[in-house]
Amino acid sequence: MGNVPSDKSEDNPALGRPLVWFVNPKNSKTIVGVLIAICVLLFLADFTYHKHGHFAIEDYKGFYGFYGFVMFTALILTAKLLRFFIQRPEDYYGDSTIDDEEYPPEQLEKAEHGDV
Amino acid sequence: MAMFDILPTAFIFFAGAIIVAFLPSGRIRSAISLLIPILAGWQVYNLPAGEFAQIELFGQTLDMMRVDKLSRVFALIFCLAAFLGNLYAWHVRDTVQQLAALFYAGSALGAVFAGDLVTLFFYWEGTAIASVFLIWARGTEAAYQTGLRYLIIQITSGVILLAGTALIWRETGSIAFEQMTLRSIGTWLIFLSFGMKCAFPFLHNWLQDSYPAATVTGTVILSAFTTKLAVYALARGFAGTEMLIYIGAIMTLFPIFFAEIENDLRRVLAYSLNNQLGFMVVGIGIGTEMALNGTASHAFAHILYKALLFMSVGAVLFRTGTSKASELGGLCRTMPRTAILCLIGAASISAFPLFSGFVTKSLIIDASAEKHYTIIWAILVFASAGVLSHSGIKIPYFTFFGHDSGLRPKEAPINMQLAMGFTAFLCIFIGVYPEPLYALLPYEVEFHPYTTGHVVGQLQLLCFALLAFAFLMKTGIHPPEVRAINLDTDWIYRKFLPNTIAILYKGFTSLWENAANIVKTGLRQILNLLHKIHGPEAGVSSVRPTGAMALWIAVLLAFSLIISYN
Numbered sequence: 019m020g021n022v023p024s025d026k027s028e029d030n031p032a033l034g035r036p037l038v039w040f041v042n043p044k045n046s047k048t049i050v051g052v053l054i055a056i057c058v059l060l061f062l063a064d065f066t067y068h069k070h071g072h073f074a075i076e077d078y079k080g081f082y083g084f085y086g087f088v089m090f091t092a093l094i095l096t097a098k099l100l101r102f103f104i105q106r107p108e109d110y111y112g113d114s115t116i117d118d119e120e121y122p123p124e125q126l127e128k129a130e131h132g133d134v
Numbered sequence: 135m136a137m138f139d140i141l142p143t144a145f146i147f148f149a150g151a152i153i154v155a156f157l158p159s160g161r162i163r164s165a166i167s168l169l170i171p172i173l174a175g176w177q178v179y180n181l182p183a184g185e186f187a188q189i190e191l192f193g194q195t196l197d198m199m200r201v202d203k204l205s206r207v208f209a210l211i212f213c214l215a216a217f218l219g220n221l222y223a224w225h226v227r228d229t230v231q232q233l234a235a236l237f238y239a240g241s242a243l244g245a246v247f248a249g250d251l252v253t254l255f256f257y258w259e260g261t262a263i264a265s266v267f268l269i270w271a272r273g274t275e276a277a278y279q280t281g282l283r284y285l286i287i288q289i290t291s292g293v294i295l296l297a298g299t300a301l302i303w304r305e306t307g308s309i310a311f312e313q314m315t316l317r318s319i320g321t322w323l324i325f326l327s328f329g330m331k332c333a334f335p336f337l338h339n340w341l342q343d344s345y346p347a348a349t350v351t352g353t354v355i356l357s358a359f360t361t362k363l364a365v366y367a368l369a370r371g372f373a374g375t376e377m378l379i380y381i382g383a384i385m386t387l388f389p390i391f392f393a394e395i396e397n398d399l400r401r402v403l404a405y406s407l408n409n410q411l412g413f414m415v416v417g418i419g420i421g422t423e424m425a426l427n428g429t430a431s432h433a434f435a436h437i438l439y440k441a442l443l444f445m446s447v448g449a450v451l452f453r454t455g456t457s458k459a460s461e462l463g464g465l466c467r468t469m470p471r472t473a474i475l476c477l478i479g480a481a482s483i484s485a486f487p488l489f490s491g492f493v494t495k496s497l498i499i500d501a502s503a504e505k506h507y508t509i510i511w512a513i514l515v516f517a518s519a520g521v522l523s524h525s526g527i528k529i530p531y532f533t534f535f536g537h538d539s540g541l542r543p544k545e546a547p548i549n550m551q552l553a554m555g556f557t558a559f560l561c562i563f564i565g566v567y568p569e570p571l572y573a574l575l576p577y578e579v580e581f582h583p584y585t586t587g588h589v590v591g592q593l594q595l596l597c598f599a600l601l602a603f604a605f606l607m608k609t610g611i612h613p614p615e616v617r618a619i620n621l622d623t624d625w626i627y628r629k630f631l632p633n634t635i636a637i638l639y640k641g642f643t644s645l646w647e648n649a650a651n652i653v654k655t656g657l658r659q660i661l662n663l664l665h666k667i668h669g670p671e672a673g674v675s676s677v678r679p680t681g682a683m684a685l686w687i688a689v690l691l692a693f694s695l696i697i698s699y700n
Contacts, residue, residue, distance in 0.1 A: 031545065033470035041464055041535050050604050057601050060594045067586045072503035073511070076591070082515075083594035089516045090599035093523060094606055097394035098613045104621040105395070111628050114275040116347045117398065117619050121455055122273055125349060127225075128455050129544035131468035 029132055057083060140186040142198045143209060143247060144257065146174045147216075147240025151233050159227045167220040167232055171239065175213030178206060178243075185249055194309055197249025203576040204430065208246045208366045210574065211434045212239060215358035215441060218557050222445050223351035224549035234267035235355050242359040246366055250309045251299040251324070254367070258295055258331075261360055262288030268352030269344055277347050283627070284344035288360075291330035298323030314371045325372060332364035332415065333408050335384045339623040341408055342392075346400040346457070350448040353400055357407060357444050358437045365414045365433050374421025379502075382419055383513045385412030390520030392622065397615055399447045399457045399529055403440065406483070406525045409517060410436050416514065417498040420505055423577035428497030430575050435482070435490035435564055442479035442557040443529060446472050449546035449554070450533055459528070459615035464538035472546045473534035475554040482561040484526035484596060485518060490564035492592060493571075493583040500581070519599045526596075527603055532615055657695060661688050 030038070039045055064079040071077055078084075109118045150170035157163040183206075186199035216239035226232065241260030248254040262285060269281035301320030303309050314321045333341045341361070345353050372378060386409050393405035410432070417429030449472050450465060451457040466473040478489070485491035495518065502511045545551070564571050572579040606612040666672055668684055 030467050031470055033474075034467045037466040037470050037473065037534075041466065041538065050601075050608070053597065053601055053604060057594075057597050060590060060597055063590045064594075067590070069587055071587065071591075072500075072506065073508060080594065082591040083598040085515065086519050086595035086598040087602045090519050090523060090602040091606065093390060093516075093520055094394065094602075094612060097391045098611075100391050101395045101613060101620070105616075105618045106621060108617055108619055110619055114279060116272075116274075116276045116280060119274055119276050121451060123455060125272070126452050126455055127547065129453060131542045131544050133544055 031131070140181070140199055141177075142187045142244065143174050143178055143213075144198075144240040144244030146170060146177065147236050147243065151236035151240070154236065155229065155233055159229060163232065164220070164224045164226075167236065168217060168224075170236060171213045171216035171220065174243065175210060175217070178209045178213060181206065188249075194252070194303075195250065196253050197310070198244070198253055199247045200249030200311075201247065203574070204366070204370065204426075205246050207430050207434060207574045207576070208362065209243055211362075211437050212242050212246065212359060214560075215239070215437050216355075218438075218441055218553050219351070219355040219358065221556070222354050222441075222448075222550055222553035224553075225547055226349075226351055228271060230267050231271045231349060231352060234264050234271070234352075237264035238268070238355065238359060240264075242363050245363050249311055251295070251302065251311050252309050254311055255292060255296050255299060258327075258363075259289065259292040261363060262292060265356055265360060268356055269348045271349050271352060272347060280344055280347035283624075284340055284347075287330065287340040291327045294323050294330070295327035298327060311370065313373065316372075316375060316377070325375075328364050328367045328371065329381075330364075331360055332368060333361060333385070333411055334381055334415075335388060336623055338385075338389075338408055342401050342404040342622060343624050345404040345407075346398050350452050354441055354444045354448055357403075357440050361407065361411055362433050362437060365411060365418070365429065368415065369418045369426060369429055373418055373426055376419060378415050378419030379507065379510055380419070382412045382415030382417075383510050385409065385415055386517035387412070387513055387520075390517060390524060392620060393520075393524035394528070395613060395620055397458050397460050397618060399459055399462075399533065400444065400451070402459075402524055402528060403443055403447065406443075406521065407440055409521060410440065410483070412517065413495055413498050413514065416502060416510065420498075420501050420507070422501055422505070424504070424581065425498060425501035427572075427575040427577050427579055427581075428494065428501055431494040431568075431571055432491075432498060434571060434574075435494040435561070438557050438564070439479045439482035439490060439561050442475065442554060442561060443483065443525060445550065445554045445557065446476035446479060447529065447533065449550050450543070452550070453543035453546065454541055458617065459532040460617050462533045462539050462541065463536040464534070465541060465543060466534040468542045469534065469545050471551055472554065473530065475551075475558045476530050476534060478558040478561055480526045480530045482565065484522040485592060486596060487584070487589045487592060488562065488565045490561045493565055493568035496583050496588055496592070497581055515595065519595055522596055522599050523603065527600070654695060658692065661692055664688065 040049065061080045061083055069077045075081060109115070147170055150166065154163050154166050157166060181201045183202050185197055186201065189196040189198065216235070220235060223231070223235065238261055241257045241264055245254055245257035245261065248257060266281045266285045266288070269277055269284060298320045299309060301318065301323065305318060305320060314324065316322055316325060330337045345356055348356055368378065389405040389408040393402045393409070396402045396405060414429045414432050417425040417432065447457050450462065450469065453469070454462070456462065482489040482491045485495045499511065499514045499518070502514060546554070568583065603612070665685070665688060
C-alpha cells in the first residue's frame with residue numbers, strides 16, 4: 019500500500035473526520051466495551067416485562083441473545099470450514115471471467131478525494 | 135381487437151423507451167427516464183381494482199391488466215425501483231442500458247398485471263431478453279459469456295412456463311393465471327419455471343453468477359425485478375403450497391454460508407438477495423393472510439434496501455474500480471455519505487428496530503411461529519443473524535471501516551448520492567411508520583411490530599451476534615478476506631460438463647485417429663506391394679512409360695491419403 023495517508027488530514031470531508039474515530043485501533047476497546055454494556059442491558063431488559071412467545075423456549079431470559087451469539091459463531095466457523103472445500107483461485111474458470119478481469123475503466127469515474 | 139379501456143402500464147414504459155431512443159443522449163433523456171416511472175406509478179396508484187385491457191385472441195381472452203391489491207403493491211414497488219434505479223444511472227450515456235432498463239421494468243410490470251398465462255409468458259421472456267443487455271453492456275468477453283449463461287437459463291424458464299401453459303390449457307381449456315395445485319405435469323412445470331426465476335436451491339446460481347457481472351448501474355436495476363416477479367408469481371399461483379415452506383427455509387439458510395466467504399461484495403449481495411427471497415417463499419408456503427402480507431411487504435422493503443446496498447457498493451466500484459472486500463477498507467474517511475447510507479441499508483436488511491426490515495420480516499417469522507413450525511421458525515431466526523453477518527456487518531465493515539486500504543476515493547457523484555439518500559429515507563420511513571405500507575398489502579393487517587418482546591428480542595439477537603463478531607475478529611478466528619472464488623452449482627455447467635465433453639471429445643478423436651492410422655498403414659503396405667510387383671523396377675512393368683504413370687498415380691494417391699487423414 020506504500021504511504022498510507024494520515025488520518026489527521028484536514029482535507030478529508032468534514033463528515034468523514036468523526037467516522038475516523040471508529041476505525042482508530044485505539045478506540046476498539048471502547049467500542050467493544052459499549053457493545054458489551056448494551057448486551058448486558060438488553061439481557062437485563064428481559065426481566066422487566068412478561069414474555070409470552072409462541073414457543074416455551076422464547077420465555078427463557080436472554081434466549082435471543084444466547085441464540086444470536088452461539089449461532090453467529092457457529093455460522094462463521096462452518097463457513098470457514100466450507101472455504102476449505104470450495105475455495106479456488108480467481109482464474110479457476112479461465113481468463114475471461116469477471117473475477118479475473120478489470121472492470122472496464124472507461125465506464126468508471128475513478129477519482130481520488132481532492133480530485134476536481 | 136378492441137381498443138384498450140385502460141392503457142396497460144407496461145406500454146407506458148415501452149412508449150417511453152421509444153421516445154427515449156429518439157432523444158439525443160443527455161440530461162433530457164435521463165429526465166424522461168425518470169418521468170416514465172413516475173407517470174406509471176401515478177397510474178397504478180389510481181387504478182381501480184378490476185380487469186382491464188382484455189383482448190380476444192383465438193377464442194382465448196388475454197387479460198393484460200388484472201388489478202387487485204396483490205398486483206398493485208408489486209407494481210408500485212416496481213415503479214419506485216425503476217425511478218430510483220434510473221436516478222442512480224442519471225449519468226449513464228449508454229443508449230443500450232437506458233432502453234434495456236425501461237423495457238425490463240415495463241416487462242416486469244406487464245407480467246405482474248398479467249391475468250393469463252400466455253400474457254405472463256410473453257412478459258416473462260421480455261424481462262429475460264431486456265435484462266441481459268444490462269450485463270452485456272459491460273462490454274467485456276467475460277460479461278458476454280456470463281450474459282449468455284444468464285440468458286439461456288432465463289429463456290429456459292420461459293419455455294418451461296409455456297409448456298406448462300399448453301398442458302394446462304389442454305387439460306382445463308383455460309389459460310387464466312389463478313391459484314394452482316401441484317396435481318398435474320402442467321402445474322409442476324409452471325412451478326419449476328417460477329422456481330428457476332426465484333432462485334430455488336440448485337436452480338439459484340444464475341443469480342450469483344450474473345449480477346456481479348453487470349454494469350455498476352445495471353446490477354442495481356437487475357436486483358429489483360426478476361426475482362421479485364417470481365415471488366409475485368408464486369404468491370399468485372401457489373400460495374399455501376406447503377413444500378414452499380421447506381424450499382424457502384433452505385433458501386434462507388445455505389446462501390448465508392456462501393456469502394460469508396465470498397470476496398466480491400456484489401456477489402455477497404447476490405447471495406444475500408437469495409437468502410431474503412427465502413423468507414418471502416416461506417411466507418408464500420405458509421399461505422395465511424398474515425404470511426402473505428409478510429411476503430408482499432418484505433418484497434417491498436427488500437427491493438429498497440437491497441437496491442441501497444447495491445448502490446453503495448456500486449458507488450465504491452465506480453470510484454475505485456473494484457468491489458472486492460480484500461482490496462477495500464477504511465473508505466469512510468473520504469466517502470462518508472456513501473458509508474452512512476450503506477449503514478442504513480445494512481441496518482434495514484438486518485431488521486434493526488426503526489428500519490424497514492424489522493416491520494416486514496417479523497410478519498413472516500411470527501406467521502411461522504403462529505402455525506407452530508418450530509424448526510422453520512428456528513431456521514428463520516438463525517438466518518436473521520446470518521443476514522446481519524454478511525449484509526449488516528461484512529458489507530459496510532470491510533468496505534468503509536476495518537483496516538485502511540490506503541484508498542482515498544472521491545465521494546459518489548451527486549445523482550448517486552440522491553438516489554441512495556432517497557432510498558435510505560424510504561427504508562427509515564417504512565421502519566418508523568409502517569402503516570402506509572401495511573395499508574397497501576393484500577389483506578387487512580392486524581400486527582404490531584413494536585411490542586416490547588419483539589424489540590428486545592430482536593435487539594438481543596443482533597447485538598449479541600455483533601458481540602460474537604467482535605470476539606471472532608479480536609481472536610483472529612474470523613476468516614480473512616482473500617482474493618479467491620468459491621465453487622457453487624455453476625461448477626457443473628462451467629467446469630464439469632465442459633470437461634466431460636472435452637474428455638469425451640478427446641477420446642473419440644484419438645479413437646478415430648487410430649482407426650485412420652490402421653487404414654493408412656494398411657493402404658501403404660498394399661501400395662508398396664503393388665509397387666514391388668508393378669513398379670518400374672519390377673518385372674511386370676516392362677514398358678517404362680506405363681510404369682512411370684502407375685508410380686505417379688500411386689504417389690498421388692498416397693499423398694492425398696496422407697493429407698486427408700492427418
